[in-house]
Amino acid sequence: MALRVTPGMMNLQMMRNINTNLVRMDGNMNVLSTGMKLNKPSDDPVGITYSLRYRSELSFNDQYQKNADTALSWLEYTDTVIGQVNEISQRANELIVQAVNGTNPQEALNAVNTELNQIYEQLVSLGNSKFNDKHIFNGQLTDQAPYDETLAPTQVTDTHGITYKFTEGASLTINVTGQDVFGEPT
Known part of the structure; x- marks a missing residue:
C-alpha cells in the first residue's frame, strides 16, 4: 500500500528535526560554557556515580x-x-x-x-x-x-x-x- 506524503507531514518532520538539533545544540553549548560534561544527574546517571567516586578518591x-x-x-x-x-x-x-x-x-x-x-x-x-x-x-x-x-x-x-x-x-x-x-x- 502506498503512503502519501503531504506538505504538512514534511513540515512537521522538518520542525521535529530542527527542534531535536536545537536541543542537542543547547546541550553542547551548556557543556562548552560550563566546561563540564555532567551538569545534572540526569545527564548521565552512571557517569555521575563514577564522578562522585573519583572526587572522593581525590579528596x-x-x-x-x-x-x-x-x-x-x-x-x-x-x-x-x-x-x-x-x-x-x-x-x-x-x-x-x-x-x-x-x-x-x-x-x-x-x-x-x-x-x-x-x-x-x-x-x-x-x-x-x-x-x-x-x-x-x-x-x-x-x-x-x-x-x-x-x-x-x-x-x-x-x-x-x-x-x-x-x-x-x-x-x-x-x-x-x-x-x-x-x-x-x-
Missing part, C-alpha cells in the same frame, strides 16, 4: 598528601631537637669526665656544677619542645607539657603514638616519647 589523596607533609615537618623538627639534646648531652658528659678528675680545685667544680645545672634546664626546655603548638615528646597528650623542671627525672610521659595515614592500609607513627629520648625515669 582522600589530598588528605594523604597533607598528612605526609605534616608528618615530614614533625619528623624534621623532632630530629633537630634530638640533635640538640645529643650535643648538650655530649657537653654534659665532657663536664662530668672533667669533674671526676681529682685534680680540680673547688672553684672549677663549682663552675662545672653551675654549667650542669644550666644543661639540665636546657634539656627540660628541649623536652617540652613544641611543634605547631603541640608538645612533641608527650605521646598523644600533645596539649600538656611532659616535664616540670623540679620533677623531670621522675616524670613519665605518655607512651601512645600519633599515627598518620598515608594511603589505604599504610600508616606510620610519627612521634617519639620522652622515655625514648631521655630514658626511663629514676
Whole structure:
C-alpha cells in the first residue's frame, strides 16, 4: 500500500528535526560554557556515580598528601631537637669526665656544677619542645607539657603514638616519647 506524503507531514518532520538539533545544540553549548560534561544527574546517571567516586578518591589523596607533609615537618623538627639534646648531652658528659678528675680545685667544680645545672634546664626546655603548638615528646597528650623542671627525672610521659595515614592500609607513627629520648625515669 502506498503512503502519501503531504506538505504538512514534511513540515512537521522538518520542525521535529530542527527542534531535536536545537536541543542537542543547547546541550553542547551548556557543556562548552560550563566546561563540564555532567551538569545534572540526569545527564548521565552512571557517569555521575563514577564522578562522585573519583572526587572522593581525590579528596582522600589530598588528605594523604597533607598528612605526609605534616608528618615530614614533625619528623624534621623532632630530629633537630634530638640533635640538640645529643650535643648538650655530649657537653654534659665532657663536664662530668672533667669533674671526676681529682685534680680540680673547688672553684672549677663549682663552675662545672653551675654549667650542669644550666644543661639540665636546657634539656627540660628541649623536652617540652613544641611543634605547631603541640608538645612533641608527650605521646598523644600533645596539649600538656611532659616535664616540670623540679620533677623531670621522675616524670613519665605518655607512651601512645600519633599515627598518620598515608594511603589505604599504610600508616606510620610519627612521634617519639620522652622515655625514648631521655630514658626511663629514676
